[in-house]
Amino acid sequence: MKKIVECVPNFSEGRNRETIDAIAEAIRRTSGCTLLDVDPGASTNRTVYTFVGDPDSILEGALAAARVARARIDMRTHKGEHPRFGAMDVCPFIPVRGVSMADCVDIARTFAQRAAEALKVPFFLYEEAALQDYRRKLPDIRHGEYEGLAERLKDPRWQPDFGPAEFVPQWGATATGARMFLIAYNVNILGTANQAHRIALNLRETGRGNDQPGRLKEVKGMGWFVDEYNLAQVTVNLTNYRVTPIHRLFEEVGKEAAELKVGVAGSEIVGLVPLESILMAADYYIEKENLFIYEEDQKIRLAVERLGLNSVAPFEPDKKIIEYIVAEPPDEPLADLSLRGFIEEVAARSSTPGGGSVSAVLAALGAGLGAMVAKLTYGVRKFESVDAQMRAAIPPLHETTRSLIAMIDADTNAFNDYMEGVRMPSGTPAEKAARTERMQQGLKTAVNVPLQTMTIADSAWEALCDTARHGNPASRSDIQVGARALETGIWGAYQNVVINLEGITDDAFKAETLKLADAIADRARKKMQEVLDILETKRTS
Structure with missing residues (x-):
């Protein structure tokens, strides 16, 4: 999962288009940052910028914007309706995806330290990043605004967290912190x-x-x-x-x-x-x-x-x-192929895609057939008595199918780490040790990917059994094919687990992995037979 942090700095300039654009361009030019919105207000004389990026990029983007503000904004001439006490008045960091509030606290504190040192201006920490409870709320920190800042900085309770404890007329002060998405x-x-x-x-x-x-x-x-x-x-x-x-x-x-x-x-x-x-x-x-x-x-x-x-x-x-x-299209070249293209790729004179990717396809098709039958049964008037069962069965079958599609390419990519290890130098004992370690880690990845395929596919069995039990009888053959395909996909992934375990020297890892894989494969054989038995009983009753 890609890590995404949002930053929403507010600058005390909403009228000078050159300055507004210069700050925006500094953010845009920062690698890894995506500028989402620039919202200037003439009456407030304030502009709110919204941009996102990974933790490292978001920090650099905020620093780049602050440097432009330091050069272009002079608080001595600033007037506006919105409360403010600095050129970069406030700069919060917000967790969006794959990051915690604690991560954003670290980003805010690092930003305050670096910016204060580089720009020679005072920074205060607020909200989740605050070091004292009485500084947690922004209005408390900003009390008296820019006009009262020089006197306030003389109070020992209001010394900045970073930067000089003195009034910088051109800048004022900045509050930075971490908070929830507003x-x-x-x-x-x-x-x-x-x-x-x-x-x-x-x-x-x-x-x-x-x-x-x-x-x-x-x-x-x-x-x-x-x-x-x-x-x-x-x-x-x-x-x-x-x-x-x-x-x-x-x-x-x-x-x-x-x-x-x-x-x-x-x-x-x-x-x-x-x-x-x-x-x-x-x-x-x-x-x-x-x-x-x-x-x-x-x-x-x-x-x-x-x-x-x-x-x-x-x-x-x-x-x-x-x-x-900020979404990026998934890197799934195999899954994006046409059906004909995928089959021809499998049949080509190359080792990939191989049995692991084909196993993921089979398992996805098996779960997909179950999802199809459940969806075609649900909402049909003569099957209203089983609506509750179909409502329970459809989501796991639907989600299992979608998740297995991602495993088609994941399996082909599983050997990348191993092959990188193979290509590492081995001229000295240290190089040999590093090469061996990289290859072992690569083999573990090559094991874990088909094991994940097995685990995802295994989650479909109960819903598939319920669909066999309550689904449209006219779709019996679809469920039969689905059960066989699902079990075969799990069996194929199991074979990939076993063959890649052979090269691993970590005996504890091998034993634990094999125990789990054996249990899933055994369960697949039993659940497939259960589905077939349910369908046979329905046919003859």
């Missing part, structure tokens, strides 16, 4: 700004004050009227969508609006959104309405419709969902 979300109200604000006060965490807190945690919000849309909005920041998800906010606004006798007319997501948050909404409505939806694109469509995300502007998943924006 979702900017608006719910449309067919009412007044006052009504929208009343709803926001009831829901946002701070409510109307300390004595009247709101109902929802990790929510900041207010109400306003948008002339462009000719409607009011409850506009919120969801600072932790796992605590208060999008759908919860939407549903609670609906309840509040009903009490005020005003209508809700959909909602909008401002900026980008994590895939997980949209799927959480879909799963909520699937459970609430007892729906049966298992494919990701259909789940997204359901969430978009239930939340009314197309109400004021089109919601385009490939432009709004962060994982889709």
